[in-house]
Amino acid sequence: MVIYIKFGCNAIRRIPEMNEWTYSDFYLERGGNLHPFDYAKPTSLAEARTLLAQTAADGVVLAGGSDVLRRIEEEVIRPQVLIDIKGLPELRGISFSVHGGLSLGATTTISALAAHNDVRRHYSLLVKASHQLGSLRIRNRATVGGNICVALPQTDLPPALLCYDATCHLLGPEGERTVPLSECYKGTRQTALEPGELLVRVTLPAPAAYSYGAYHTVRQGGQTTVVGAAVLARRASGPSTEWRIALAAAAPYPLRAYEAETHLASAEPGAAMVEKAAELAMRAAQPADDIRASARYRRSMVGVLVRRGIEEVIEQLSGRGR
Amino acid sequence: MKHQITCKINDEVTRMEVESHRTLLDALREDLGLVGAKHACVSGECGSCNILFDGEVVSACMILAVEADGAEIITVEGLAESERLHALQKAFLDHNALQCGFCSSGMLVSSYALLQSVSRPNEQEIRAALEGNLCRCTGYADIIKAVQVASRARR
Numbered sequence: 001m002v003i004y005i006k007f008g009c010n011a012i013r014r015i016p017e018m019n020e021w022t023y024s025d026f027y028l029e030r031g032g033n034l035h036p037f038d039y040a041k042p043t044s045l046a047e048a049r050t051l052l053a054q055t056a057a058d059g060v061v062l063a064g065g066s067d068v069l070r071r072i073e074e075e076v077i078r079p080q081v082l083i084d085i086k087g088l089p090e091l092r093g094i095s096f097s098v099h100g101g102l103s104l105g106a107t108t109t110i111s112a113l114a115a116h117n118d119v120r121r122h123y124s125l126l127v128k129a130s131h132q133l134g135s136l137r138i139r140n141r142a143t144v145g146g147n148i149c150v151a152l153p154q155t156d157l158p159p160a161l162l163c164y165d166a167t168c169h170l171l172g173p174e175g176e177r178t179v180p181l182s183e184c185y186k187g188t189r190q191t192a193l194e195p196g197e198l199l200v201r202v203t204l205p206a207p208a209a210y211s212y213g214a215y216h217t218v219r220q221g222g223q224t225t226v227v228g229a230a231v232l233a234r235r236a237s238g239p240s241t242e243w244r245i246a247l248a249a250a251a252p253y254p255l256r257a258y259e260a261e262t263h264l265a266s267a268e269p270g271a272a273m274v275e276k277a278a279e280l281a282m283r284a285a286q287p288a289d290d291i292r293a294s295a296r297y298r299r300s301m302v303g304v305l306v307r308r309g310i311e312e313v314i315e316q317l318s319g320r321g322r
Numbered sequence: 323m324k325h326q327i328t329c330k331i332n333d334e335v336t337r338m339e340v341e342s343h344r345t346l347l348d349a350l351r352e353d354l355g356l357v358g359a360k361h362a363c364v365s366g367e368c369g370s371c372n373i374l375f376d377g378e379v380v381s382a383c384m385i386l387a388v389e390a391d392g393a394e395i396i397t398v399e400g401l402a403e404s405e406r407l408h409a410l411q412k413a414f415l416d417h418n419a420l421q422c423g424f425c426s427s428g429m430l431v432s433s434y435a436l437l438q439s440v441s442r443p444n445e446q447e448i449r450a451a452l453e454g455n456l457c458r459c460t461g462y463a464d465i466i467k468a469v470q471v472a473s474r475a476r477r
């Protein structure tokens with residue numbers, strides 16, 4: 001058995017027979033090449049469907065590539081063929097209407113999302129989350145669909161999308177279907193997508209008359225979110241407020257904290273209400289122990305970040321005559 | 323599998339034959355001799371292989387060469403006009419914004435992209451544009467200063 005400790009595409013490798021640790025650069029060992037694979041770029045959904053059906057388990061969908069190519073570099077996956085979905089018109093673009101809401105093509109980049117005027121105006125929590133995602137050059141490539149389909153706990157966009165009750169539109173061999181984003185996750189790196197299915201777009205219901213959201217995270221500049229909380233309040237014309245709370249890196253996948261939300265909607269406003277909601281969110285969390293933080297730390301930070309988020313939102317609401 | 327691709331690199335139409343699994347970084351460096359973009363972390367983390375791809379900063383190590391078909395690419399080699407250095411390059415030299423120089427091409431490309439969209443960036447905007455570009459020798463103060471000086475010089 002050979003033990004690898006990976007750092008990006010480099011690793012320290014332990015060869016037990018020799019009882020020795022050696023530095024290893026997979027990339028150089030391969031003579032500077034990735035493992036060979038084929039590449040296809042369908043230009044219509046029909047063509048994409050045929051390709052996906054033909055390649056089955058050996059094919060991997062390529063969107064922005066910021067996850068896929070990295071996993072190929074690191075030899076975590078060895079696909080036979082990459083199917084580039086950036087040539088599919090149906091997966092592109094952002095559209096918005098006041099009554100119909102927002103539709104995001106799966107291949108919309110994070111940068112394009114954050115720069116879109118209607119998104120900035122009506123769904124500003126998405127913009128806040130986008131600004132936390134990677135660095136500019138990652139945001140310029142990484143896509144909305146990719147950020148969902150990687151199904152990693154620490155992804156930054158899904159908590160905000162969950163707060164806006166996003167729905168995923170999937171297309172597969174059996175046709176089209178829709179699944180609420182909250183039901184799209186089955187585990188870390190596991191989604192509800194069937195083999196051969198594509199995420200075509202994500203839709204968000206029409207914006208509320210007024211909404212305000214906060215996204216607080218623990219992270220060191222440019223690094224992955226260690227733990228995060230998105231909090232959103234929505235008001236129709238009346239005084240009642242609807243709350244949404246969703247967590248990043250606090251469970252095997254992005255998670256809504258339903259009990260905390262319900263508490264905020266029904267309890268008497270005040271410090272005790274905020275404390276209780278933060279506590280309920282902590283209870284909903286099932287964080288992992290890993291190299292970035294312990295589960296205990298993550299859980300207690302969920303409490304802190306949710307409280308901060310709620311307080312920020314309440315301050316905004318009170319500025320509007322709460 | 324081999325692919326014929328055509329793209330514009332530093333204003334020159336370029337035709338290449340590339341394997342599916344070749345990264346754009348390798349194609350630029352090894353097939354075209356454009357070694358300004360550096361081969362470093364190969365995982366999108368460090369910023370030393372930055373190029374402009376259809377006007378946006380990206381990591382060349384995280385893109386396949388075949389994806390560049392039809393794209394417009396600018397590498398650090400494309401900043402100077404023949405012998406005349408770009409204002410940014412001159413400012414980097416004048417203000418000692420480099421030591422070993424390994425991160426400089428990435429820094430220059432990111433700064434160049436910034437100046438394309440914001441003509442007189444403030445410090446915060448410069449910091450935001452350079453976020454994720456790692457320098458392991460000088461620290462960032464002189465780099466930020468150089469970008470400010472260059473933006474003034476250019477007008």
Ligand SMILES: Cc1cc2nc3c(=O)[nH]c(=O)nc-3n(C[C@H](O)[C@H](O)[C@H](O)COP(=O)(O)OP(=O)(O)OC[C@H]3O[C@@H](n4cnc5c(N)ncnc54)[C@H](O)[C@@H]3O)c2cc1C
Nearest residue numbers: 063064065066067068134143145146147149155156199366
């Ligand atoms: C340096 C660096 C920093 C990063 N920082 C962050 C960060 O701060 N926050 C964060 O959330 N992420 C971060 N990431 C991770 C990654 O960039 C994001 O998760 C990104 O959104 C993935 O999108 P993509 O388009 O690049 O996906 P790809 O790599 O193209 O695909 C990701 C996965 O989703 C599948 N897929 C993609 N689109 C579809 C679709 N439409 N239908 C079906 N399957 C699909 C692919 O097959 C693949 O399995 C970082 C990555 C790097 C390299």
